[in-house]
Amino acid sequence: MNPLSEFYLRQHAGLVRYARSVSSDEFGAEDLVQEAWIRCRQIAGREPIGDPAHLFRRVLRNLAIDRNRSLGRERSRLASGDFADVQARMADDAPSAERTLIARNDLERLHDALATLDERTRVAFEMHRFEGARLRDIADALDISVTRAHELVALALRHCRDSLR
Template sequence: MKSEALPVDLYETHRAGLLAYARRLSGDGVLAEDIVHDAWLLFSRQPAGSVVSPVSYLRTIIRNLLLGRLRRAGIERISTADFDMAVSTIVDNTVSPEDTVATREIVVRIMEAIDAMPDRQARAIRMYHFEGMKLREVAAALGISIPLVHGLIAEGMAVCNRIRREGQ
């Protein structure tokens, strides 16, 4: 008999504090009442003396029940949302046909600019940017120094970047 009376005394003693805790977490007094009641029902199923810190355990149950309800509410909001409303909030990341054409024109102009560069500079840019060669590999292939390769590529890319900026 004594083991049954203890949990009820525990509930009556700590009910106000548990309600305040649940209210603080949920922001809703009615929901807090429901959660504390549900937490108590779950707690009362535990064997007597199996919980070392009953108030902390009750707080954990309350927090977990609130999280579960919030998740369920979020899922229900998503599942009952109006399709047109949900679709209207999706950002359209597709590129317009006009942007595609403009980009292609810029690429053509850049390729023409590379073709118009001195042979060594054009080859250095192609090897480095299109073929993925390292600076030292480009330098070895062209028979020039690494700093010279770097300078050729930097000058050529400055021209390409100017064309790209003009096209925007």
């Protein structure tokens, strides 16, 4: 293991504390340390490193300054009422049209796969996966053993997985 990795593993908690102090961000400190680790590895790939502690502190301080400046710009935009700029950069939670089409296709294939199962296997699977029924409840409802209920659910699951491949 190289000296940079050894330092990182040994001093991780201290690096998080340092990031917390220079950024004044209790919740983002771990993210800063992770980003600093990536940057330090990139630097180490280009040039020799003398003191890993000095490098990490310098990178963490610079990242904290950059993040604080960015947050300051965002706050000023919000204060000035420029919501369109902020909203334009926000992530959209809706899936893409392609992901929606793929999901619909998968759902149709799953529906078709369930339709090809014998009724007892399909009912056991639907009770377990869609209704959250326990194997004991499925066994009682279908008048079979718990072991057989488990086998039916596993069989149906394998069948559905195979049909989605």
